[in-house]
Amino acid sequence: MSQLEFMDWFTWVLLNSRVNVCRMFVCAIWAIWTSRSQWIHEGRKKFGAETEKLIKQYIHDLIELDRKSLALSPNSDRWRPPQQEFFKINFDAAFDIKENRSCSGIIVKNFKGDILAFNTTVYENIPSLFAAEAIAYLLAITVGKDLGIMHVVIEGDSLTVDTYLLELDMAQVKLLRRLVGVEWWQPPGGYCLKINFDADFHSSSKTSCAGVVIRNRYGIVLGSHIVVYKHIPSTFVALPTTCLHAVRLGLALGFSYVIVEGDSLTVLRKVQSSRPDPPILGAYIQDIKCRVGCFRKCDFQHVLRVGNTVADLLAKEGLKVGIGSYMCEGVLDFVKRAVECDCLSNFSSLWRRLYALVGIATVSLCAC
Structure with missing residues (x-):
C-alpha cells in the first residue's frame, strides 16, 4: 500500500x-x-x-x-438577554467536511432583545469544524469591534473553542516571564546560536513548508533551510514538524549550545511540559524532547511574529515555489533585507536602553 x-x-x-x-x-x-x-x-x-x-x-x-x-458553564435552554447597557453577540458555524467550506452566523441583540445587526459569511478551504467555530468566534469579536460596542457578552454553543482559549490563557500566564514578551529578534548571548523556525501551510494540497535560519550573537547568518512536506493534515502538525526539523538541523551541524525560537506558543509550551501530549502531536513532541538531550544546552524561547520575520518569509516563499533549499553562511536574496532589519532593530533596542541608562545617570548626578 x-x-x-x-x-x-x-x-x-x-x-x-x-x-x-x-x-x-x-x-x-x-x-x-x-x-x-x-x-x-x-x-x-x-x-x-x-x-x-x-x-x-x-x-x-x-x-x-x-x-x-x-461543567464549566451551566447550559441554558433558551436565549437570555444581557444586563442593561450590555449587548449580546451570538455566533455559530456550519461546516461542510466534503467541500472544506464553512459559514459563520452572527447576530447582535440589546438587553431588550432587539436585533441590531446580523451577519453571515461563507469561507472556503477550512480544514476542520474546530477551525470553522474559531473563525465564527473571531467574526463575532470583529463585528462587535466594528459596531463600536464597549460592553458585550459573546455567546455560543462551542465549548471546544472556549476550553482551548481558557487553556491558552493559562499557558500564557504560566509562561509570561519565560516565553512571552520578546517582540524583536535579539541575538543570543555567549557562544549560543539561535535557530528560528516557522511554518506555512496550504490546506487544499495538504502541504507545509518549514523555514529555518541560524544566526550567531552578531546576527550573522550561519545557515538557512527550506523544506517542503507533503501529506500534512493541518497547521497544528506543520508547526511541531518544523520545530523538530530545527532541532535536528542543529544536531546535524554539530552545535552544542542553541536557542530554538519561534512564534508558536502552543508548540513551545508542549515541548517544555511533562504532561502527555495529544495523539496527533505526541510523536513529534516526543521526538523533540528526546533529541534535545543530545545538546549540551538547548533552550526554547518565544518571539512575536514581527521578530520571526526571516523564518516566516522562508516558509512562505518555499510553499509558494514548492522547492526546498539550503544555504550555508547566507540566505536567499528576498530575505536579506529582513535580516538587516533584525540587526537594525536590535541596534535600536540597544540604543534605547543606553539612552535610558544615560538619562538615569544624569538624573542621579543632578540629585547629588
Missing part, C-alpha cells in the same frame, strides 16, 4: 466511523508511535499490555475532560 493509498484509507475510516471509534483508533496509533519512539531513542521497550493500559487511561482522561468542560 502506497502512502497516498494509506492516507485515503485512513481518511475514509475517520469519516465513516463513530466519534468514540475514531478516538480509540487515533489514540491507539499515537500510543504505538510513542512506544516506537521510546524504543528507538531511549531504549525502553513496552509490552502490549502497557500500551493497552496507556490507551485506556488516555481515553478515560479525555472523557473526564469533556465532563469538566461541560
